[in-house]
Structures are given as structure tokens and as C-alpha cells.
Amino acid sequence: MATIGDVARVAGVSRSTASYALSGKRAISLDVRRRVEAAVRELGYTPNAGARALATSQTMVIGLLAQFLEDEFAPAMLQYMLGVSTTARELGYDILLSTEEDGTRALRRMTDSRMIDGVVLLNVAENDERLPILRAAPQPGALVGLPADCRGVDVFDLDFEEAGRLMVDHLHRLGHRELILVSQPEHVVERGGAYVWRLQNAAKEAARVRGITLHAVFGSSHQPEIGRDLNAVLDAHPGATGLLLNNEAAAAALPTVLHQRGLAAPQDLSVVGRYSDEFARTFSLPYSSIESAPDRLGGMAVRQLVRRIVGEAGPDEPHVVRFVSPELVDRGSTGAPPAGRA
Amino acid sequence: MATIGDVARVAGVSRSTASYALSGKRAISLDVRRRVEAAVRELGYTPNAGARALATSQTMVIGLLAQFLEDEFAPAMLQYMLGVSTTARELGYDILLSTEEDGTRALRRMTDSRMIDGVVLLNVAENDERLPILRAAPQPGALVGLPADCRGVDVFDLDFEEAGRLMVDHLHRLGHRELILVSQPEHVVERGGAYVWRLQNAAKEAARVRGITLHAVFGSSHQPEIGRDLNAVLDAHPGATGLLLNNEAAAAALPTVLHQRGLAAPQDLSVVGRYSDEFARTFSLPYSSIESAPDRLGGMAVRQLVRRIVGEAGPDEPHVVRFVSPELVDRGSTGAPPAGRA
């Protein structure tokens, strides 16, 4: 493989001149620049990434820590990953991916060995074990998801509280007075998936303020359990006219459940989910939903991370906690409650 | 950050001795080894990956090239990625992920800059543009998917021909005489997704040999088009009693379609899909299917790749083309054709 030395020899210049000609970091005569460029083409030269990293302390690689937990819906994770990966590439960075169960080990390996310039953490938990490691690391980090302690990292997340309020208010406005909210499994909460109770608490509070009833339950993240869960909760609350879903698996399972029960949305039941538009298309979900914007969140995290990496953010620019405002995508699955049941 | 020099100083030995004490590549006195280990702990030393890569020409990183094409079903891709990622980690390798549209560019960047020791290609096309680049690269490559020309790479794929035969034979044995096969979109074929016609041709041939009818159609990979496609083909062939699916989106959409039509499997229609067990669980698909084993294929590709990387495979050990034999996972969606229609 050709080295900068080969390029220099072919171009008849010193290695430093060859390097500067390529980086543009100092003035180079047109003649020399052309000869260097010709040599690069002739030799098919590409800088050795390891050598460059060693010399510059920059790897142009961003770590991406994703965990595929048993109780989360894997396809939803993928979209965050793609958001991160796509934006990183746009900014000139490659992605070092870890799907390791033990995120702390993966993070430590990546940061300690200087394989990466910065890291994006997905599946952030309330008290995420990876955060102390990240704070101690020399590289900056950005999170998708809100931990209890945001010090030292940039944080991006959907405003799940606003999402909960939005769901409830939307159905309240349409005349609904009894709602069901199906959240992620309780394990997710126990593990520290704060978004579950953030949305749920806000929804409950909004229902209280509006003086309407909200039955909040946790649902499985898997089939066929979630189908049974949905049937059970619909059986348990025959007076409910609106269904809110903060659970991707539930959304994916609902069409079948409604068919089985002979129900149609919005005629018999109004439905609002919380998932991405991409998700809705992939699974042909006909329900109005709060857009969870995974690609946007992943992209925002990377953009801010890169600002930190290149020093554009300034050494003492405070870290950000940025919430994306939820938007309701209307797919026509909500309407007035069935006659005589409002 | 601590360097090997710091470790050496704290341990009171030379840098080379510190290095050897850690690598175990030459005999070290117990006393020295202990001092070095203590110094490592004290300083929290981890080798700099770039420096090590430069010195050893090994990065301990494997490239993973995945493309998320518009006409493929993204969640199915994820499982191949996880198979690769998990096995790589087990073998001590990290994953450099590219989801770039332009796979040739990504591959060239990774190989030319020596960021990786080897590469796994997903979504391999019949005449894959990335292959010439891979063959010219100094790093070995493994593919998941069968190209027309397998020279210079190790290839792993499901035996789609056998899968096609298996589907047809299974239903033939149960007494079916008219079948429908819904494949991936025709674009996939045009782009070189050989697995589509490999399965389809084998299924057609098996049907011919058995003297039964097979209607082969291409279906969309997206909702809601695929739902319409399914309805259209069922309308067009009212005499068909068996449905074969080589199209993940079709499988995911089928429950709804069958409900809409008031059909049940296997009473009204026998169904056999081709997807992974994980996929079936995620989407609660109640259909018997040919297990596509994405995690297994990804793992096999990585294992063979690592054999090449570490030189275990021998410089002139011929490259392999290995087909995983399809297995039918019985989920009870096939049976005898409805009375009077066999």
C-alpha cells in the first residue's frame, strides 16, 4: 500500500510538503500541488487511518452504543441507529457500533483505547451505568434519552410529557371521557426507561385536570402476549372510547386485535400511538400517532457531538438538554366517541 | 491518558518489557509481571488502538456494509447485522458500520485507509459493484448472499433453491394442487437480488415436476401496496389453496388481509413463509416458514472471515460457498386443502 513517502518520492518533494499539499494547511505552489495530486492518483494513495489517528489524536469515528434488550422492540431501535449513522457520515465520521449486552464494557473499551472521537448512547436509562464512565472519559458524549443526571453530556429526547398531554387533550377535545393508555412493559420502567412514566404521568395528570378517566396499564413488548394484553384491557374497560399506545409492539398488534373484536377505528374506538412515521409505514399502521422522530433525534445528537469534538462548542459551553416537541400525525383514527357513549 | 511508557516507568522496567509482560509474547519473571500489572491497574492503562494498529497492521475491527434499500424490508436487515455484530464481539472484534447508500465508496474508504482487518457485505447483488473493490483490497471479505462470481471471497447464503422446492413439496404432499408464490418486488430482481429468482425458479420447477399449478407474482415490499397485492392475487386465483411468501412485508401484512377476507389458515388457505424465527416472534406471525437464519449466516460469515484474518485459513485455502439448508418451522398454518377443492 502506498504511503505518503511514496507519494512524496513520485512527486519529487518532501513528505511534509506532500502532506501539506493534501491537507491544504499551508500555501503550496501550483506546480507542486499538481505533481502531488498526480502522484496520489497514480499510486491510489489513501492515508492510513491508524497513523493519522496517532498523529492527530482524531479518529473520525463515532461510537454508537445500542442495546437490544429483550423487552424492547428491536425494529424501533434500528431507526435511531440509522439516524445516527446517516448524519455521522454526512459530517465525515464513521460509526463504530456496539450491540454488546454489557454497554459499560463496550464504552470503556472504545474510550480508553481511543478508537473514537465521541460517542452516542441509545437506550439511556434513568440511572444509566454507562454515564459515570462517559463523564470520566476524555471524549464527549451525546445521549438519545433522558437520564436523571444530565451533567457532562448533551441530551436529546422526545418531550414525552408533552406527548402524554397531547394524546389526552386531543381525545378529550373530540369528546372522549374514558381512555386507556397501554405503556411499555413494567420491566422497562424498572430498568429505568424514564420515558414510560414521563408520558404516563403527564397523561394521567392531563386526564385529572380534564376530569376524565384514564386507565393506565403496562403491556408486553412481545407477541403474542401483547395481543392478549390488549384484549384483556379492552374487556376490562368496555366504557373506554379511546386507546393511547406508548408501546410499539402494541401498535403493531392492534390491527389484528381490532379485527378479531370486530372493531374499527375511529368508529368504535379512537386510537393514538407514539411511534415514527417510518414505523407506521413499515407496519402499515393506520393510527394517528405522536411522531417519535428517531432519525431526527439521532441526527441532532450527532450534530451536537461533532460540535463538541471539533471544539466548535467551546470548552465551557454548557451542555444541552433538548426536547423535541411531539407532533400528532393525523391518520384518521380518531373521531368523536360512538353515539351514546360520550 | 497513560501510555506504555508510563506503565514502564511506574513498574521500573523498559517499555519493551512492559509490552511483553502484557502480551505474554516472551518469558517474564513473576516479579516483573506483577509490577507491570500493578502499574496497569494503578494508571488504568489501555493500549492506544491507533498506535497498536500502526505497529501491528491489525485493527481488530471488522467492516460491516449494510444497505437499507427502499425496496427491502428494513427490520429483516437488522437481524443479519446483529448476527455479525454479536459473533464479531465474541471473537474480539469491533464493528465499523456503514449504512451508506454508495457501498463502493464506503468499502473503498474502509479498506484503503486500513481501518479494518476484513469486511462483511450484506445485501449482495448478482453483479455486486463492491466485489471488484473487495477483490483488489488487501483485506479478506465474506458475503451474506450469493453473487454471480464468487472468486476471492467467502460466501454464505440460505439455499433458496432448496427452500423453493421444500415449500412446494410440503404443500403438494398435503394435497394442494394450485399454489401462489409472492416474491419480493421485481426491482429487487432487477437490482440483482438473486435469491428471489433462485427460490422462484426452483419452486416453479418443483411444481412442474409434481404436475401442479404455481402462480408466481412479485409483491411490493411496502405497506399498504403489499396488502393490495395480496388481495389482488387472491382474487385472481380463487382456486389456489396454498400461499408461499418470499417477501417479509407480505408476511407481516397477511394477518390483516386474511382477516379482511374472512379467511383462516390453514382451514381456508395453507401458508408458508420464508423468514426468521425472530421475525416471526416480533411480528407474531402464525405461519409456518422456512427459517432464513440471519443470525446464523452472519455468524458463519464472521467466523470464516476471522479465520482468514488471523491466517488460520492458510493463504491458498480455497474460498468457500456455503449454503445453509432450509428448515421448515411448523407453526400449524398448513394442512389439507379445504374439502372439495383439492
Add this chain to the structure above:
DNA sequence: CTGAAAGCGCTTACAG
């Protein structure tokens, strides 16, 4: 069993 030195392939002050 251990150390001094060379070298991996870059970048970048330093000098002219």
C-alpha cells in the same frame, strides 16, 4: 530474563 532502538505512517512545529 531484560533493555535500547528501530519502525509502523502520519502531522506539524521549526528553520530557512
Add this chain to the structure above:
DNA sequence: CTGAAAGCGCTTACAG
């Protein structure tokens, strides 16, 4: 505008 040299942090022959 260009070059010679040092240095990034490792590993590994070479020498003892």
C-alpha cells in the same frame, strides 16, 4: 514556498 526532524504510542527483532 519547501525540507529535515521530531513525535504520536505502540510492537518486535536485535543484542546481551
